[in-house]
Amino acid sequence: MTTLDSRIREGLLEAGIPAELVTELLIAFAEAKRRFYRNDLRPSEIEGARFSEAVFRILQWATAEQYTALGRTLPSVDAMMNTLINAASNDSIRMHIPRTLRLIYDVRNKRDVAHLSDGIDPNQQDATLVVRNMEWVLAELVRMYNNVTAAVAHTMIVDLVSKDVPLIQEFDGFPRVLKQLRASDHVLVLLYWRGSQGATLDELQAWARAPMRANMKRTLKSLNDRDLLHLNHDRYVLTHLGEDDVETRKVLEPQ
Incomplete structure (x- = not known):
C-alpha cells in the first residue's frame, strides 16, 4: 500500500467509516482502474457496480450508523435513493452521489455493451464514463471525510489513479x-x-x-x-x- 493509499484509508477510518467498507471501496476502485488501463472493459463495468454497492453501504452508515452486511443483497437502487433523500441533510449524500451511482448501475444493466454502432465501440465509451464517475465519487468521499478541500481531494485521487500503472x-x-x-x-x-x-x-x-x-x-x-x-x-x-x-x-x- 502506498503512502497515499494509507492517507485516504486512514482519513476514512478516522471519520468512523467501518473498516470492511473502506477496504471494499478501495479494492473495487483499484481493480476497475487496473482493468481499464489493460483495456479489459467489461470487468470495469462489473467492478463499477461493486464499487457502487460499497459506496451505498457507506451512505447507509452515514445516515443511520448501520448498513446492509457485505454478502447480503442491498435494497433496490430506487429504495436506497428514496431513503437517502429523506434521511440526509448533506446534498452530496442525499442527491449527488446516489444519482452518480445510479448512472453507473444503469450503464452496466441497461446498455448492450456488445453492440457496435456507427463505428463507435460502446465498451470504451461506457467504461470511460464508469471510471470517471467512480473517480468523482471517491474524490467526493475524500473531500467530505478526510477534511480536505475539493482541490486537494481531486489531487489525491489523481495520484491514487496515477500510481496504479500496470505498465x-x-x-x-x-x-x-x-x-x-x-x-x-x-x-x-x-x-x-x-x-x-x-x-x-x-x-x-x-x-x-x-x-x-x-x-x-x-x-x-x-x-x-x-x-x-x-x-x-x-x-x-x-x-x-x-x-x-x-x-x-x-x-x-x-x-
Whole structure:
C-alpha cells in the first residue's frame, strides 16, 4: 500500500467509516482502474457496480450508523435513493452521489455493451464514463471525510489513479517500464506514474534506458514545448494535456 493509499484509508477510518467498507471501496476502485488501463472493459463495468454497492453501504452508515452486511443483497437502487433523500441533510449524500451511482448501475444493466454502432465501440465509451464517475465519487468521499478541500481531494485521487500503472513494475523503488517505448513516451509514462509528485532530471535519467539518457534534456524540452509537462521548480510534472495524451493514445497498455 502506498503512502497515499494509507492517507485516504486512514482519513476514512478516522471519520468512523467501518473498516470492511473502506477496504471494499478501495479494492473495487483499484481493480476497475487496473482493468481499464489493460483495456479489459467489461470487468470495469462489473467492478463499477461493486464499487457502487460499497459506496451505498457507506451512505447507509452515514445516515443511520448501520448498513446492509457485505454478502447480503442491498435494497433496490430506487429504495436506497428514496431513503437517502429523506434521511440526509448533506446534498452530496442525499442527491449527488446516489444519482452518480445510479448512472453507473444503469450503464452496466441497461446498455448492450456488445453492440457496435456507427463505428463507435460502446465498451470504451461506457467504461470511460464508469471510471470517471467512480473517480468523482471517491474524490467526493475524500473531500467530505478526510477534511480536505475539493482541490486537494481531486489531487489525491489523481495520484491514487496515477500510481496504479500496470505498465510499470517496481524493484526496490526502481520503476521498470515493461514495454519498449520511444524516449518521449517512456518519460510520459514515468511522470504519469509519479502524479503530482513529479520527478527530477536526475531521477528521469536514472530510470531511462541507457540510449535515452544522453538526450534526456532535449526530450524534456520537446514535451514542454508541446505543453505536455511543466517544470515546477526542479521537478517535471505532467499537465492535464499530458495526462490526456497518455490516456487517449493508450500508452499505458502493457501490449
